[in-house]
Each structure stands twice: as structure tokens, then as C-alpha cells.
Amino acid sequence: MAQLHEYECPKCGGALEFNSAIQKLKCPYCDSEYEISEFEAVDSALDQTENEQDSVDHADGADSEDSASGLVSYVCKSCGGEIVGDSTLASSACPFCGNPVVMMGQLSGSLKPDYIIPFKLDKKAAKEALKKHLEGKKLLPKVFKNENHIDEIKGLYVPFWFFDTDVYADIVFKADKTSLREDNENSYRDVAHYSLSRKGNMSFENVPVDASQAMDDALMESIEPYDFADAKKFSTAYLAGYAADKFDIESSSCLPRAKDRISLSVAGAVKNSITGYENVTLENADFEYSDTFAKYALCPVWLLNTSWNNEKFTFAMNGQTGRFVGNLPVDKGALKKYFFTVAGISALIVYLFINFFLG
Numbered sequence: 001m002a003q004l005h006e007y008e009c010p011k012c013g014g015a016l017e018f019n020s021a022i023q024k025l026k027c028p029y030c031d032s033e034y035e036i037s038e039f040e041a042v043d044s045a046l047d048q049t050e051n052e053q054d055s056v057d058h059a060d061g062a063d064s065e066d067s068a069s070g071l072v073s074y075v076c077k078s079c080g081g082e083i084v085g086d087s088t089l090a091s092s093a094c095p096f097c098g099n100p101v102v103m104m105g106q107l108s109g110s111l112k113p114d115y116i117i118p119f120k121l122d123k124k125a126a127k128e129a130l131k132k133h134l135e136g137k138k139l140l141p142k143v144f145k146n147e148n149h150i151d152e153i154k155g156l157y158v159p160f161w162f163f164d165t166d167v168y169a170d171i172v173f174k175a176d177k178t179s180l181r182e183d184n185e186n187s188y189r190d191v192a193h194y195s196l197s198r199k200g201n202m203s204f205e206n207v208p209v210d211a212s213q214a215m216d217d218a219l220m221e222s223i224e225p226y227d228f229a230d231a232k233k234f235s236t237a238y239l240a241g242y243a244a245d246k247f248d249i250e251s252s253s254c255l256p257r258a259k260d261r262i263s264l265s266v267a268g269a270v271k272n273s274i275t276g277y278e279n280v281t282l283e284n285a286d287f288e289y290s291d292t293f294a295k296y297a298l299c300p301v302w303l304l305n306t307s308w309n310n311e312k313f314t315f316a317m318n319g320q321t322g323r324f325v326g327n328l329p330v331d332k333g334a335l336k337k338y339f340f341t342v343a344g345i346s347a348l349i350v351y352l353f354i355n356f357f358l359g
């Protein structure tokens with residue numbers, strides 16, 4: 001099994017790149033275009049079990065791994081240069097010749113993604129969004145506006161688990177009802193206290209949780225949602241020209257975060273359905289989950305990290321929808337604000353919520 005794969009142009013031998021505008025592989029040298037399906041044969045190797053792989057290879061397909069540093073090195077087949085990446089790197093470009101390379105061993109067997117949401121927005125769009133974000137920020141340190149620095153923005157496929165699950169919710173709210181009445185002498189205000197019980201089933205589809213330790217969970221949630229309708233059956237050809245990481249958090253470890261989000265959403269949606277009462281407060285909520293299923297998918301993110309005064313600042317843009325978040329030294333509240341205003345699955349909730357009572 002090949003350790004590194006390069007997508008070569010069948011016509012001229014140039015390194016192909018996935019072009020988000022046409023959703024095909026394109027040769028930057030001779031302009032030939034190729035459908036992803038034309039390269040399906042390359043991926044047949046991904047379904048081999050590790051035992052079937054060349055026994056000389058490491059299980060992860062790397063040329064050598066330094067377990068102390070967590071770095072893995074590969075040898076570029078085009079120029080012989082050494083490509084060094086951390087142990088989760090699954091796709092990159094050779095730093096010497098610039099050719100896109102895919103680390104096949106990082107994506108095979110149990111590590112093979114089920115789906116990929118391909119990039120829809122290109123680097124130009126990401127740079128424009130970033131420049132717009134920086135516009136008018138006069139107090140911004142120079143390093144943030146530096147054109148060379150902005151050019152370093154990179155397209156990265158981030159690993160996600162998408163959970164499908166059914167949930168049975170049994171929720172009790174406390175609530176009041178006030179009525180006013182009058183007799184000849186006085187007016188009265190009667191407050192009645194209620195305990196409201198709501199029970200029902202909901203189904204959730206594609207609740208995302210990022211599966212990369214290196215990526216900040218709140219940051220990733222702030223650029224949601226991803227439209228899973230555009231997800232494609234995974235093919236390594238989509239990775240050509242982009243960086244990619246494999247998951248390093250198991251689905252079982254991500255599931256509690258998905259459940260927390262679902263529980264919050266269900267409780268909020270049910271609460272919003274209660275009308276005609278005042279002071280509605282949550283008293284108790286029980287959730288039972290069943291038929292839970294995790295899908296492994298890679299999602300597109302445009303990313304730029306900047307360090308300034310020993311602090312790290314990140315600009316991230318959803319490579320599918322263009323939604324972005326950036327924290328800047330003069331704009332510290334931005335990240336938090338986005339985190340609270342974006343309920344990534346809220347649109348879904350409204351739909352499910354209607355079914356909750358009809359069904």
C-alpha cells in the first residue's frame with residue numbers, strides 16, 4: 001500500500017488539486033478537469049484491513065514515527081523531500097515542491113471517513129471575508145493586516161462525528177397563571193401555581209461534534225451549521241490540495257457533548273411551546289437516548305492562526321457556508337458572542353418540535 005498518494009494529471013503528470021468552484025479535480029498546468037469518480041480505484045486500498053497491508057509499513061502508513069515528539073515524517077515521491085507532520089495529519093502539501101500529498105494510511109480501515117463535505121468556497125473568498133472582518137479596526141496590530149500573513153490562511157478538513165439519535169424526553173416545568181378580579185371594594189390578583197409535564201419522542205439527525213483535540217470545540221460550534229445534504233461518500237481525491245486531520249477523539253468520547261446539546265435544545269424548544277403561563281421554569285428533565293449512531297465525516301474550514309503578545313488569535317470560516325468567526329485583540333468578546341448566538345441545530349429543532357406534538 002502506498003504511503004503517500006499524489007493525484008497526478010493523466011495528461012501531463014502535474015499535481016492535481018480539488019477545485020471547489022467546479023467540484024472536480026483540476027490540473028493547474030494543463031487545465032484538464034477530472035470527475036472525482038475517475039479516481040475511485042485509488043480508494044479501494046482504504047478498505048484493506050491493516051493485516052493485509054504491506055507488513056513493512058507501519059500500521060499508520062508513515063515512514064517513521066517519533067513517538068516522543070508525536071511527529072511523523074514521510075518522503076515526498078516527487079522530490080524526495082521530507083514531509084513532517086503531527087500524528088493526526090492526513091493530507092498536506094510537500095513544503096519543498098508544493099505537491100499535494102494524501103497520507104493514505106491515516107484514512108484506511110477503521111480510520112476511513114464515511115463522508116466528506118467538500119469545500120465550496122475557495123481561498124479568495126476566505127481572504128476577502130478576513131479582510132472585511134479586519135476593515136476599520138484601526139487599533140489592530142500590524143501583523144493581522146499583513147498581506148503575506150493573510151495569504152497563509154489554509155484550507156483544512158476537520159474531523160467530525162455526526163450523531164443520529166432518538167430521544168425520549170420527560171420534562172416538568174413549574175409555571176404560574178395570574179388572574180385579576182374585582183368586587184365593589186377591592187381588586188384581587190390570584191396566582192395559581194402549576195406543574196406542567198411534557199413527554200415525547202424526538203429524532204435528531206447529524207448533530208455534529210468535532211473530533212480533533214487540536215480544534216477548539218466552541219470555535220467549531222461557532223461556524224456551524226454544516227449542511228449534511230451536501231455530504232459526499234468519502235474519497236481521498238477531495239483532499240488534493242488541502243490539509244486534513246484524522247480524528248483523535250473517539251465517537252464515544254464525543255457523544256456526551258452531542259447529548260448535552262440535544263438535551264438543551266429539547267428543553268428549550270418544549271419550554272418555548274408553553275403559552276398562557278408566566279414564570280415558566282424547568283423543574284426536572286429526563287432524557288433517554290436510543291438508536292444512537294455515529295458517522296465520521298470531514299468538514300471544510302478555512303483557518304488562520306496569529307500569535308500576538310503570547311496570545312493566540314484564530315480566524316475560522318466554514319468552507320461550505322462562509323460563516324466565520326474571528327477573535328481579535330480589540331474585539332475580545334467576539335468569540336463568546338458568536339458562541340451564544342449560534343444555536344447550530346436550532347433550525348432543525350423547530351421542525352422536530354412540530355413533530356413532537358403532532359406525533
Ligand SMILES: [Zn+2]
Nearest residue numbers: 009012027030
Ligand atoms: Zn495536466
Ligand SMILES: [Zn+2]
Nearest residue numbers: 076079094097
Ligand atoms: Zn516534494
